[in-house]
Amino acid sequence: MKPRANYKVIDIEKYYRKGVFRHFTQDCKCSTSITAKIDVTKLVAHSKTTETKFYINFLYILSKVLNSREDYRMGYLHGTNELICYDIINPTHYVFYEDTETCTPVYTKYYAEYEKFYNITRYDIEEAKNIREYRLDMINHPNYFDASFIPWISYDSLHLELPDGNLYFAPIINWGKYREENGRLVMPVTVRLNHAVADGYLIANVFCLLQKEIELFVK
DSSP states (O other): OOOOOOEEEOOGGGOTTHHHHHIIIIIOOOEEEEEEEEEOHHHHHHHHHHTOOHHHHHHHHHHHHHTSSGGGSEEEETTTTEEEEESOOEEEEEEEETTTTEEEEEEOOOOSSHHHHHHHHHHHHHHHTTTOSOOOOOSSOTTEEEEEEETTOOOSOOOOOOOGGGOOOSOEEEEEOOEEETTEEEEEEEEEEETTTOOHHHHHHHHHHHHHHHHHHTO
């Protein structure tokens, strides 16, 4: 049996976004997303110098950012109609098969210790390569967010449709291939959150934190 994800129940009456939460769960259920480019020049160089995988390094930084603030770790219990905040959220990422043009979800537990996260992610990816099926298991992985890499294109915008009547609060993150612009390497990233628990500030803050954590990571 998998261990229960730890969380705390949010008291709506004391929730600092109480009015916004009620509006976007009762009157106007919707999500909001932003696509922007981040500078990954130093992260690419660091990955090459250390002979580590850029993909895993970015996934670590992304997971660290999303775990740094409660607003990004929210969830909803439909059975009891409770807003909750998980202690930790973990990435669901994907292995793509060129021969079948399909993918397999990879569930990786987030660890703040970089080396531990790096090694377990490599292991999880190799294990997933043997599955070759789309085994999405959200019931046993409630505190996981979607982290999807789109390596074939460096896009300028991305829109994800989701039935917000389900009150799905986990972050959904996409990122594409980085490209050179004005002598720097920039990478498109899309951040989607439910409007009941996030607004433009909180989404924009993800990009600011990503840039900050990249600088700290490559020191």
